[in-house]
Amino acid sequence: MRITVFNGSPRAERSNTHVMVREFLAGAQAAGAAVDNVFLIHQNIGHCTGCFSCWFKTPGRCVLDDDMSGLLEKYVSSDIIALATPVYTWDMTAALKNFVDRLIPLRCPIANQSGENYDMKARVKFPEAVVIANCGFPGANNFATLKEVVKPCRPLLEIYRNCGNLLKTNHAELKTTVDEYLRYVREAGSEIAASGKVSELTKAKLEMELIRPEEYVKMMRL
Known part of the structure; x- marks a missing residue:
């Protein structure tokens, strides 16, 4: 089993997203998977120009x-x-x-x-996906x-983890709750690697709550 994470956070290793990814991959690796963690912000990736050469001139290969x-x-x-990302303006990051x-x-x-749905035919077998x-x-x-x-x-x-700024908290009581949550993230990685699925x-x-929303808003001065 090979699992690769493509992390779109501009903060890369310093990101809250990475805290989740790190635990997920630790669980997967402990269950025997080969893992890789790619920080997209460190990669040289140009923008698609819409030339469609990869379809018609050089099939399967970008210019x-x-x-x-x-x-x-x-x-x-x-x-x-x-696919790992913080939410930026309602969606995934530009990276x-x-x-x-x-x-x-x-x-x-x-x-x-x-x-009634249409999609493009795949040239290869796509891997299964996790978000x-x-x-x-x-708020969800x-x-x-x-x-x-x-x-x-x-x-x-x-x-999906709301109140994400708590993932690196040093507050003793909250850290206990966050650590419990991250154990579940690790368990999810372990289950995926072992069986290709996660238990209900x-x-x-x-989905556990880390803190009541009103307390979080007050704490973060949102």
Whole structure:
């Protein structure tokens, strides 16, 4: 089992998103998976120009000569990939969106129909997907747009953490709660690596509240 995380946070190793990713991958690795953690902000990834050369002139290969060619290899050689991001203006970060846009060489201009829905045919077998995201605000509503955006991936698991600024808290009482939550994130990684799925019990635990929203708003002076 190979699991690769593509982390779109501009803060990379210093991000709250990385706190979640680190625990998820630790659990996966402990269960025997080979893991990789890619910080997209450190990669040289140009913007898709919409030339469609990767469809018609050089099928499966982008004309841009940058780090994306190696990242595509990581992507297709993984059994499971995770898209990780903080919420920026209701959605994934620009770094992650740019990466997702550059996945276009993995598809070709042939329509696949499923009921009333149409999509592009894949050139390769896509890995299963996990989504990991955090938001600095309380409330599940902050993830509504991102949830719609990732629906086409049909994720095996979606981990959404509101009140994300608490993930690195030094407050003794809150840290106990956060550490409990992060153990569940680690358990999710372990279960995914061991069986390719996560139990409903673990999913429920991943929804635990870290703090009452009104207390968080007061603490963060939002």
